[in-house]
Amino acid sequence: MQAPDSHRPVRSGEELDVHLLNKYLVNHEPQIGPVLEVRQFPGGFSNLTYWLKTAEQEYVLRQPPFGANIKGGHDMEREFRVLSLLKGHYHTIPEPILYCAQSDVLGAPFYIMKRVSGIILRASMAPSLSLVPEQMRQLSEILVDNLVAIHSLAIEETGLIQLGKPEGYVQRQIEGWIRRYRAAETDSIPAMDRTGEWLQQNYPPEQSPAFLHNDYKYDNVVLGADELTGEPIPLIKGVLDWEMATVGDPLMDLGATLAYWSEISDSPAYRNFNLTWLPGNLTRQEVVTRYAERSGRNLTHILFYYVFGLFKNAVIAQQIYARWKQGHSRDARFGHLLPMIVELANKAVDSIQTEKI
Numbered sequence: 001m002q003a004p005d006s007h008r009p010v011r012s013g014e015e016l017d018v019h020l021l022n023k024y025l026v027n028h029e030p031q032i033g034p035v036l037e038v039r040q041f042p043g044g045f046s047n048l049t050y051w052l053k054t055a056e057q058e059y060v061l062r063q064p065p066f067g068a069n070i071k072g073g074h075d076m077e078r079e080f081r082v083l084s085l086l087k088g089h090y091h092t093i094p095e096p097i098l099y100c101a102q103s104d105v106l107g108a109p110f111y112i113m114k115r116v117s118g119i120i121l122r123a124s125m126a127p128s129l130s131l132v133p134e135q136m137r138q139l140s141e142i143l144v145d146n147l148v149a150i151h152s153l154a155i156e157e158t159g160l161i162q163l164g165k166p167e168g169y170v171q172r173q174i175e176g177w178i179r180r181y182r183a184a185e186t187d188s189i190p191a192m193d194r195t196g197e198w199l200q201q202n203y204p205p206e207q208s209p210a211f212l213h214n215d216y217k218y219d220n221v222v223l224g225a226d227e228l229t230g231e232p233i234p235l236i237k238g239v240l241d242w243e244m245a246t247v248g249d250p251l252m253d254l255g256a257t258l259a260y261w262s263e264i265s266d267s268p269a270y271r272n273f274n275l276t277w278l279p280g281n282l283t284r285q286e287v288v289t290r291y292a293e294r295s296g297r298n299l300t301h302i303l304f305y306y307v308f309g310l311f312k313n314a315v316i317a318q319q320i321y322a323r324w325k326q327g328h329s330r331d332a333r334f335g336h337l338l339p340m341i342v343e344l345a346n347k348a349v350d351s352i353q354t355e356k357i
Contacts, residue, residue, distance in 0.1 A: 007042075008039060008042050009039060010039060010050070014040065016106055017106060018035055021106060022035055024102075024105045025098075028098060029112075033055055037053040038051070038052055048062070049062050050063075057114065058115040059115055060094065062110060063076060063110035065323070065328075065329060076109040076110055079243040080096050082242040082245045083095075085158060086153075089153060092146070092236050092237060092238050094115065098112045099111040117237075118222040118224055119224075120221065120223070125275065133279040134280060136279065136281045137280040139223070139281075140280070143236075144282065144290045146236050146239070147216055147254065150213055150253075151210040151253065153211045155211050155247050163211075164246035165247075166249075169209070169246075169249050169252070170203060170204070170206065171203060173248070174308065178196045181318060187338060189341065189345050191348065199307060206249065207249045207250060207298075210248075212247065212250060214256060215244050216253060220240045221239055221240070222240065223235065223236060224237050251297070251301075255308050256309040258306045259306060259312070260309075260313070261284050261287060263276070264279075269339060269340065269343045270347060273340075303355060306351060307348045307351055310345070311348055314340075314345050317337045317340050321335075321338055
C-alpha cells in the first residue's frame, strides 16, 4: 500500500516568493488566509506544481516552468477556465479558486485550486506496489470508462465548445505538432521524420466532436486511498492537468492515452511511461474494445490515433529536452529525455509497419 501522492521540498531555483504571494492573496482572495508552508510535487515534466498549506486548508498552485515559451501547453488562464467551465458538470476535478495573470508576483501567471488528496499511481511506484491483478483490472476499466464520460459531456450546453474549433481539428493538430517538433529539434531522429510524413498522408474521416482532456493517464488521476485496500471498487476522486484540454476529435484523446499505455511485451524503456504493464491491466487492444463498447464510436482507424499519440508525446518530451539543453531548467531528469524520444518514434514506425497498436 502506498502513501498518498507526496510533496517534497522545493527544488533549487524553483522557489516561490511567499511574501509576495501572501500580499497578493490578501488583496484578491483573503479567505484563503496566509500561506504558512510551501512544498513541491515532484511528478510530471510540464508545469510546476506546488503544495500550499494555510491554517485551515491545503491548496495547489500551478505555474509554467521557468524558460517556457510554449503558450498552448503552459497557459494558466486556459487551464483555470477549463476547470471553471467543468465545475457543476463534471465533479471529479479540483475546485478552482483564483487565477493571477500578473507576472510580477511569482514571475509568471499562476492559478490556485483546492487540493484533492489521494493516491496517484506513478510508474516509479511499480516495484513496490502491492495491488493484485484483480485490482489493476478494475482500475484500468474505470480509467477507460471515465474517459468515455469526459467525452460524453455536452459541449454546447456546458460552454466547453468555446475552448476549440472542432472543424479541421485533426489536420491542425498534425501540422501543429510537426511545427513544434521542428522548432524544438536538437538531434536528427529519422523515425520522427517518417512518422510525421505518414500522419500527413493518412488522415481519417472526421468524428463527431467532444471535449478532450488531451493528457489522460494514471499519472493525472487521483484515486481514493481507502478504495485501494481492495474491498470496494476503486474510485476516481479527481482528474488533474487540464492545460491541454480542448474540443475536437475524441479519438485523438484516446490515441494519446494509448500511447502511454505500455504492456509487458514492450521494451523496458517504453514501460517507464506508465504502470499499465502490471498484471491485470487491460491491454491496448482491450482498451480500444472497451472504449468502443461504452462510447459507441467507430474505432476502425485507431492505428492513426495511436501513432499520433506516440508522436505527440515524443514532441512534448523534445520540447522539454530542448529547454534543458538551452539551460532553462536545472531538473536533471530533463537531460535524459532523448532516449525516450527515440523510443517513442521507433514505436510509432514499428506500429505503422505492423499495422498494430
